[in-house]
Amino acid sequence: MQKRRKQSRLHEVWHQLKKNKVAVVALFILVLLILVAIFAPFLAPHPYEKQNSKLANAGPSREHPLGNDRLGRDILSRLIYGTRQSMQMGIVSVAIAAVIGILIGSVAGYYGGWVDNLSMRLLDIYQAIPMFLLSVSLAAILGPSLRNAIIALGIGTVPGYARIMRASVLTVREKEYIEAAKAINASDFRIIWKYIIPNAIGPLIVQITMGVGACILAGSALSFIGLGVQPPIPEWGAMISDARRVMREHPTHALYPGLCVMISVLACNLLGDGLRDALDPRLKN
Amino acid sequence: MVRFVIKRLLMLIPVLLGISLVVLILIDVTPGDPARMMLGAQATQEQVNALREELGLNDPLPVRYGRFIWQLLHGDLGTSLMTKRPVATEMWERFPYTLTLVVLGTTLSVLIGIPIGIYAAVHQRTWKDNTAIFLALISVSMPSFWFALLLIRFFGVYLGWLPVSGVDDWKGWVLPSVAMALGLTALIARQMRSDMLEVLRQDFITTARAKGLSERRVVYRHALKNAMIPVIMVIGGIFGVMLGGSLITEVIYSIPGLGQYIMTALYNRDYPVIQSGILVVSGMFAVIILIVDVIFALVDPRIRSQYTRKEKRKAGRQLAKETKTVETT
């Protein structure tokens, strides 16, 4: 029966989402991007780091459909490998931020009182630093690498999730079914785990989906300014940065990775919009 | 109202103290020795130690924190390790650039974003709405630094209309402000649209229609004013995004502002600058949020009346008196 419940919840959201063709396409693109990231070595026609000075800045050819960069590396292969870093930065950092945010938000919202006050004041301090400034500083201080970029992005975005979760928990906490659970001797842990989180997480799901997009964007920005993924590992933001040197003569070198970022972020945002509609109780009733 | 502002100003102090402490701790726990960084790999350990002593890096954290605050209260933000100039002076020179950029960008995105949002909401579920929303989504999804490069390539290089870098005259500001504003314009438009739709669903809108008001008045007087309240909050947050975004934009367009200053400091691990830079930018952000909160309280009577109930009552009585005198005459 446990199983049926989970299925049914998913099924319900899927049923709503299915009607939104754009969101379905977005979901498809995201799945595709993740698959590309996983199977990059099989999909890429060339090794990403192989330089060929003869082919530096070469235009598209049968062998290299998108041409070669200023060091003669195959742009298409680098884009394909770049998916890996971007997807990691998007998904892992959001996972870190969301888990911490959900914990802080649920505990603060459920217990209220000084626990809530303290955590909210701490978040005030946290949020007073503009998020991107915080991530950039963290990345710089920790030293540039993919792992540190992920940590910097994750830590930088915690407050947003915590606040949304808290607000959501506050409304759920007032529901009579929480009192009903207390009346039948449910422990605080069980109430938070089985009653509060499943009911409060709705608004957060949208935020998480869109957050993946936001972290892909911010991650590419970090790499662009040299504080993210380091060469020769291909990353879209770093590729744009690299292409700046030949921007005048070969603007397409910057165009492709930018489009990649845009498409993945757009897919996240479209899916987020679709999920928001699918989860909105007003549209359901 | 004055009480409200004072209360909010007082709340700023712990936030700023907290930020400086956080930054100090962060720098403290990171591997790498600033003194070693400054002197380079060739320096002897004695030289490094001497410098550490000179910079006060050997003192325990609370001492350093206390010293930092003490200096801060005297307007002293330390000395840059790279330029050897006082950080406060350097920041003061750069501050106007960043402020101009952020204000221009925000103004642009508010002025364009809000009308687009309203337009989309009023034409909900038509092709006009769909187009506006799709364009907004694309804009939000674009990396702003990439868009900045494309702008330079097209307007600066291809058309040659606008300078590709520097802000020597007004023309120089055009591209950076547009680059900064694009994504946020779209963000405001989306927020405005959804708040507008939210408000238009509410009961008092039906009441307004049932009064026989024109659709124009219902939308622009009753719905818009209510929908603006959450949008004002978003605009506050957007300043924060702008301040963060200025880091990259200033580097791309070679604008000598705070963003560029901090970026250089970050690359060089110029700790006094990093520390003060984060504090100053966050302080700016906090002041902006404060201003937004005050506007918010002014617009929303539910919050305003917590602070000005007595005055309101007085105004009510005054009006009643006036009406009564009219009656008797």
Next chain:
Amino acid sequence: MDEKLLEIRNLAVEYHTDEAVVYAVNNVNLTVKKGETIGLVGETGAGKTTIARSILRILPPPTARIVSGEIFFNGTDLLKLSEKEMQKIRGNKIAMIFQDPMTALNPIETVGFQIAEAIQRHNKITRFEAVKRASEMLEMVGIPMERYSEYPHQFSGGMKQRVVIAMALSCNPELLLADEPTTALDVTIQAQVLDMMESLKRQLGTSVVLITHDLGVVADTCDSVAVVYAGEIVERGTVEHIFDFAAHPYTLGLFGSLPQLDSKEPRLKPIKGMMPDPTNLPPGCRFYERCPEATAECAEGPPPDVEVAPGHTVKCIKARGGAA
């Protein structure tokens, strides 16, 4: 008194959602005479509010559709008027009061402004005169005019409903549509508001369509009654007809469900089952499933409107013989 003020003929309204079509109102006929108070009684989802909103043409825009029918007000069909002409009627000739006073007022405008706005819209008067009249309206509903420039959140629920009533009556409408005006209020406050509405109605000669689920309120305030069930009017007549000679099984069932204050029976006599799903209505009588007297014939086709006594109509096959 017998002059027709409002006449609804064959009104049908549907809500089109992504999932299904909700048949909210089906073939409703209703007449409101000048000066009378008519109660529209029924349970949640019966379609009462939809009928009232159709009269003012303020149904929620994208989903609701008036499929057919005519609504004559003083002889003109409201459904044929342009939006501009309709705006001149709303709040002026026909006004409406809503169920939830907590959300019916704009939270960021003063209550005085919200009343004055309606007055100024429909009368060619200066702003100052509008303010003056709005203050008078406030006094009339028992709110001191000192509170003119206060905001809705500074008022209690009962006071807010008074403001809404003041707003609705500010242009001396000929017809007032009151949608559960007291449901959200406490009993003693409800008594105050009903009393005030009654005296204002007498004073101004307004006709009232009172939507409610409370038969007690109907008995206290109405001249005639229409019982609404699943989007149809199943019985209508004067209060005497309905309270003393109820003929439709649903009406009888409603009375049986109410606990009586003066007699104590061991158990109530509820109607079994529930109202049919409005997206999937039965072809025959809509009360068929729940009706204690249903026969096979009832399921076949829609029952006719039978006039069992002058002015007393019942939508039921059984009523044919002239029950009551």
Next chain:
Amino acid sequence: MTPLLEVRNLRKYFKTRYGTLHAVDDVSFTLEKGKTLGVVGESGCGKTTLGRTVLHLTEPTDGQIFFEGRDITYPRKKELRKLREEMQIIFQDPYSSLNPRMTVSEAIMEPLILRGGMSRDEMLEETRSLMDTVGLAARFENSYPHELDGGRRQRIGIARALALKPKFIVCDEPVSALDVSIQAQIINLMLDLQEEFGLTYMFVTHDLSVVKYISDEIMVMYLGQVVEKAPSDELFANTLHPYSKALLSAIPIPNIHKKRKRILLRGELTSPINPKPGCRFMARCDYAMEKCNEPQVLEESSPGHFVACCRYKEIMNS
């Protein structure tokens, strides 16, 4: 015989920004096994808080609560667990009293799981029999609350309250969110269950005709205090307190031949924050005079009929 429940001088105060809110102020009553006590009053009179406090869903500020003769005012954790198996609650809003993420059978089974000591099959069987008891068809077992209507949801709430076989149930406006025809079904069900299981109810509501119908004794509350308490027929036949009179007269009766004079009260219910010691109804009362500024005590006017009004005799005779 010891009464099932006895409450003595119960108080529940809340601290607010504006002062101390006296939600329940010096309330005492006893309730015999198998009987129903109706608690009536308008919003903000403390009737809901009273029910919650008796069940220890919020802790009392002062006073004593006895259950079957045991003092349960400050129960230990273990005692409280046991107590909650004997005392249950049915909520007002069937739309918010059920966890939307639990199916019907999960919701009903939840108390059994939390009590423990039963195998899964036993619990399932018990759940089915509970569903049968409250008239829920077995086909709804795996439905979610939002798929059901208000009446069926309320049946789930009742089944869950019954699961631990309690002796005492607080019913907090269990029918006020329902339509009349459904309301009657639920009231009948609750009466049937009371007979079958010998339940004792504390029935909290603002609906006087429902409370008259279901209660043996009625307690009228105003701003946290009991103003009148009497057997239900006695209360309706012989109303003494000016507030109860106004309240009763305000009920709209669905009978066109019994037009009564409504007693209209001035003003509205204020909030019980930092109340003055005198009669709390004074400001709205037509009979108020100097001596009403003194604290009012519940006085027994006739056996079992209590009223907290120093002028009730004069009012009765006038």
